[in-house]
Amino acid sequence: MNSICITEAAAPAGAGCLPLAGIEPFSSCDWPGRLVATVFVAGCPWRCGYCHNATLQARSAGVLDWPAARAVLAQRVGFLDGVVFSGGEATLAPQLADWMQDARQLGLAIGLHTAGIYPQRLAALKGLVDWIGLDIKAAPGGVDAVTGVPGSEARMWQALDIALDMVADGGAALECRTTLDPRLMTADSLHQLAASLQAKGVTHAALQQGRDAKGQPLFDAAQWPGQAVLDDWQRRFCQFGWRHA
Incomplete structure (x- = not known):
């Protein structure tokens, strides 16, 4: 992450140090089709x-x-089309709505990366967000194994329902993104996930090649998940992206 980081000592008097880790001043990949800055919570x-x-x-x-x-x-x-609030988990910050309103006053469109960890905090952003990149961790029944935290699955699916409601109200666009980890997923589970998202009304989806702690791909994309999986996702969604690590 080639971000700009300003230490607490550089904060204006009385401003306080809020939980921001830095800024990527220019990004062409954090909001598909837009040039943005990315703020990391x-x-x-x-x-x-x-x-x-x-x-x-x-x-x-x-x-x-x-x-x-x-x-x-x-x-x-x-120079920018907008700003994306990412993380970490952006909705962890109670000040997020204020930051979004402030950034919009600058004339910037507002994007959000979230894993849906706090569904009600996501709901509170209705009307403030133009685009949501929602991490869909796995097919039904497999989410907690990915996150390592019991109860994650219910939160994630609730967040998806909230995001879809925001789309239906005309206030936001939504992309559901799944990072692939062959240690916890199978081709069959990816077919199941695609069907589940389509049934819920998702129209924009992406699959992303996972990386290990050293930044190396978790699998050979030429071998897995296979063309049948990619074709299935391509067929089910109006817009589908396949992203290499």
């Missing part, structure tokens, strides 16, 4: 084995306050 209670931002799992990774982050964004107004 520190902290995540889940422990997915393929996490590519594992250094942000602890709240202590927060070194940047919002006024400093906003100043970085303000310098890029006119």
Whole structure:
């Protein structure tokens, strides 16, 4: 993560140090089709084995306050299409709605990366978010094994229902993304997941090649999950993306 990090000492007097870990000033991959800045929120209670931002799992990774982050964004107004709040888990921050409103006042569209860990906090962002990238961890029955936390599955599916309601109300676009880990998934479970998402009304989906703690791909994409899985996902969704590590 080539981000701008400003230490607590650099925060304006009285601003306080909020749980931000840094900013990627320009990204073309965090919001498909948009050039954005990405703000990283520190902290995540889940422990997915393929996490590519594992250094942000602890709240202590927060070194940047919002006024400093906003100043970085303000310098890029006119060059960016928007800002994506990512993590960690962005909805962990109780100030998230305020940050989004502030960024929108700068003229930036608002994107969100979330794993759906806090469904009601996601619901509270209705009307503030233009695009949601929701991590769908696995097929029904397999989510807790990915996150390492019992009860994760119910939260994730509830968050999906909330996100779909936000789409139906015309306030947000949604992409469901699944990171692939052959240690916990099979081709059959991926077919099942595609069918489950389609049945719920998902129209935009993506599969992403998982990486290990050293950043190496977890599998040979030429061998797994196989063309039959990719064709199935391509057939079921209006827009489908396959993303290599």
